[in-house]
Amino acid sequence: MLTEERHRIILELLAEKGVVKLQELVEATNSSESTIRRDLTQLEKEKKLRRIHGGATVLQKKREELSVLEKSTKHRQEKKQIAEYAASLVQNGDCIYLDAGTTTLEMIPHLYDKDIVVVTNGIMHLDMLLEYDIPTYLLGGFVKKKTKALIGRGALQALQSYSFDKCFIGANGVHYEYGYTTPDPEEAMVKHTAIQLSQKAYVLADHSKLNESAFSKIAELHEAVLITDDLAEEWLEPYKAKTTVEVVTK
Amino acid sequence: MLTEERHRIILELLAEKGVVKLQELVEATNSSESTIRRDLTQLEKEKKLRRIHGGATVLQKKREELSVLEKSTKHRQEKKQIAEYAASLVQNGDCIYLDAGTTTLEMIPHLYDKDIVVVTNGIMHLDMLLEYDIPTYLLGGFVKKKTKALIGRGALQALQSYSFDKCFIGANGVHYEYGYTTPDPEEAMVKHTAIQLSQKAYVLADHSKLNESAFSKIAELHEAVLITDDLAEEWLEPYKAKTTVEVVTK
DNA sequence: GAAAAATCAACCAAAATCATTTAAAAATAA
DNA sequence: TTATTTTTAAATGATTTTGGTTGATTTTTC
Structure with a gap:
């Protein structure tokens, strides 16, 4: 052996x-x-x-390892607060779209016990949603290995057959001029479509994303409400002029 | 060599x-x-x-998945053999449909390094397919919690936009009179549709499924080739009369 | 606390496995 | 065809792994 x-x-x-x-x-x-x-x-x-x-x-230090994992993502605390606030916007009876991404992932524990239906394109999200017994529909399409997100024509097509009360989208960049952006054009398409199909759209982005921009445009600022955690009023001015901004205080 | x-x-x-x-x-x-x-x-x-x-x-990542497989289910040896044989039918360039189910799951390690595209409705399958770097499309639709399979209207609709060289389907019952069957009608619909969209269809069922039948019909015997492991010729007679039977010997 | 039993670290030599070199065979290119 | 590269197999000595033995240490038993 x-x-x-x-x-x-x-x-x-x-x-x-x-x-x-x-x-x-x-x-x-x-x-x-x-x-x-x-x-x-x-x-x-x-x-x-x-x-x-x-x-x-x-060893008795199993716990430590877990907490190391916890810390792995940057700005985790901020993301959690944003996610919790976003989840509080969800009401019984809602049909919502949850975009793939770490921030929206954090929303799921707070959705527990709500009487809702969720549609998502994130495989990671799916696993957690099932754990919390939330009825879930998954988009179809090509699976992007790195992020385990569903993208491409199939995903778009699947998306077309739904419509949502609310959608919650992650973005890599939020810029007062270039709007909401993300690196992958295919993902951007999916996000944009979801926004269009929703009564009310929210973009979740911690303050590190503000004034940044990535390759592909998701949508203009005014197309979705921005939920963020920055506190400095002067930074937010240009955004407030163009869209609704919900600021999560610490 | x-x-x-x-x-x-x-x-x-x-x-x-x-x-x-x-x-x-x-x-x-x-x-x-x-x-x-x-x-x-x-x-x-x-x-x-x-x-x-x-x-x-x-590599470490794949190890975890293997252990999941290890623990799964009865008749594992038979299923493995059936799965290995089924995988050997897959050729480079094929586009195949893999049905959710433990037997088809066992096929995946044997698909390694083949130049193929896979479409599946099994979330478990997806995870493993990604680990083995196999390009994968996922059907959309409602997620059945227990089996982590995609079913329902959305899945059917997603399925319609593909066509396959081969499909590999699991069944809970194989009966010379009632054909291939499975308990959940929604799943049966998906399986049946996949068979219709394939050039060549295979049903994978170990001998414990023979002469059994479940609630919902997937298809008639003649609609798919049966791959099984039973050795007793007299049991197989009625099936051989109605369809092609591939028997995996030990 | 003392004797007996179990467990231990350290060492050894045999066996298995390793990287490297060598030369023959096979595949490929000119 | 010949030349060149790739692939293979066998041989070499170095390295790693292994099971057994030693006497020291710890635990158990009385």
Whole structure:
């Protein structure tokens, strides 16, 4: 049996039981005692487990790893606040469109228990929506590997057969002159179409997106309400002149 | 044996087992040790696998998916064999439809490195297809929580805009009188439509499905080739009278 | 607390695996 | 066809892995 394989088995067994005896591992892997000892020493050095007399236990710092993940996205706090506010705009009976993107993803936990129907083009969103038992329709189309978003002709066509009370769109750039923008033209098309099909459209963008612009235009400023978190009034002036701006305060 | 073919075999074996010993590969390809070594070195550089002492393993990402598969379901061995055979029917350049379902899911590792386009209605399938870098289109529509399959009007409509060289469908019942069946009428509709849109249609069903029938009819027997694993000739007689049956031997 | 049992780290030599070089065979190009 | 490149197989010695043994250390038992 290969070292790698053994290590996997050890860690799996460990995750399952919390503690393992050396002897168990010897049996489970058909290896000698000294081999297992060496494995344990190595895995301990890699911080995958902690050795104890007679075997090994899991580390207690699972939590830390999770919190590291939590922090992974930038401006997470701001995004969360924006998302929570946006979710509060959703009312029972609404049929909403959720655009793929990390900010809109954060909305989902706050949609729990609302009596709504959601349409989305984000596979990541879908998984979470199902977890929260929210009835969901997915657009069809080509799957963009990097973002797991549905784009292209198929997505547009699928979109045409719906109409929404509200839509919530993410944008990479918000500029008082160039409007809402995003890098991928195909995604921009989908976002734009969703906005057009909605009674009320919202773009979610934290302050780092303000005065930035990306390659493809999604829509003009006036076509959607901007939800952001910046507090400096002077920065917002040019936007307020052109559209409704909802500012989420801390 | 051509290099390319060897590489395909290596990656397939790897996708199936998660880890392979160098010696296994030597046997599987009838090549020398040094040849395999060179292959492994090259494939590692291409980030298709990771070398370890004594062989190679899949990359970390794919590992998780494999473990999901491991745990899934009864008759796994049979399903695997059926799936592997089905995958062998897929040729470069094909555009195929993969129905949601555990058996068709098993096909995916064997599709690795083939030059194909896949359309599916299974979210689980999608995730795995992306991992294996296979260009994928997803049907739209309502998401059935339990099976993570796309069904309903939206899915049917999305389906209409494609046509396939081959489709691979799962069925819960195969009966010489009632044909292919499945419990959910909405799913049955999708499956039936896919069959109609394909040049060549295959239904994948292990022997436990034979002579069973479920609520909703997918199609008549003659509309699709049956791929199964039962060996008892007398059981197969009535089916062979009505359609082509491909029996996967052990 | 002392003896017995279990577990440990450290070491060893055998076996397996490795990278590299060599030369033959096969595929490709001119 | 010949020349050139690619692919393969075998041989080399270096490196890694392995199972067993040692005596030291820890845990258990009385």
